[in-house]
Amino acid sequence: MGNVAEEAASMLGGRIAIVTGAGGGLGRSHALQLARLGTKILVNDIGVALAKQVAREIELAGGEAIAFAASVRDEARIEDMVARAMDAGVVWLDCAGEVVPDYGFMPMERELAGGPGAELKAANS
Template sequence: MADKLNEGRVAIVTGAGQGIGRAHALAFAADGAKVVVNDFDADAAHAVVGEITDAGGSAVAGVADVADWADGAALVETAVKEFGCLDILVNNAGFVRDRMLVAMSEDEWDAVIRVHLKGHFVTLHHAAAYWRAQSKAGEQRAARIINTSSGAGLFGSVGQGNYVAAKAGITALTIQAAAELGGYGVTANAIAPSARTQMTMGAGEAMAAQMAAPADGSFDAMDPANISPLVVWLGSPESSSVSGRVFEVEGGKITVVDAFQRSAEQDKGSQWTPGELGPVVDEILAKSPVPVPVYGAR
């Protein structure tokens, strides 16, 4: 059996009380990492800690609101106090408040943006400050950030405007973090997972049927555990050359998403007039990739 890639390393996994986050926490522990299991639900966090310790791993609960500034700092402090350091931050916490844009309330918008986008920034900020201090003290770590975007954030999803905006922001935040933190030994990447979770199972009968485990015992492409191997690898020292990238993960399929790439262009060399732009826009669009359809669009 190959050596464990994360033996002795320390990871924080947010939203790890259930679903994909729980799978990540278990996978890191199985790969030799010591894990701070974060969740807003104390019972859920402690239950996952129990699973890890019962299997011979090392874990502690970090019960915290990831979008709270002091709680985010406390998560990093917990890792350092309990395990001596921090090497890996996996931002996974989130929830949905789905509604069409014309019916969405201000509170529904703010709540989703807060937990997803601000929640990623808060923990990232405090972890990055720790790693910068380590680097300046001559103790630079092979530090890793793995953020959780979504296919919805990359391509759009009808009825999820708040979630789409938050997840798209997370993708951009990841690219920004990779550029700003590389000098401190930090890489930052994002995943867009597709798996069976409480959020997806609550998204309607059609989605629930698509996400259900196969009755015949064949490969369960929607098992949340399918997402974790890539996250564990991205958290390891072996992934040092990969940063600022986005990966879709579903079942056994991993896809690189080239977000925010420039495509066709036409340069006049002087200012355009509105009347001449119709054919120009038609031409450059014809030379550009066709956008991926928005999920749920007719």
């Protein structure tokens, strides 16, 4: 068995990953690691400043990234986001979630309905 990082880089290098919730926490960590493996990152976060900051971090480290501010609850914006990345072989990583009173952090388990990228399922890591 080969080096796991090398295997991951060979599978992901040159592809585009849409990482939701990438402005901080686990989403940011995943975006930075995927970028180190050669994946181009579409940094999604509800906060435009956070998305831009992480995209800039990736670029300063030699990677490629663009920021895309949108709530994962806004289907039209998410369809726009997916449309921007579809032509390059997309990997989807959903780190977005929501805090629900009395239940704490709850992952958002909703597939895109229709439009570009409908076949992509948000898989909460």
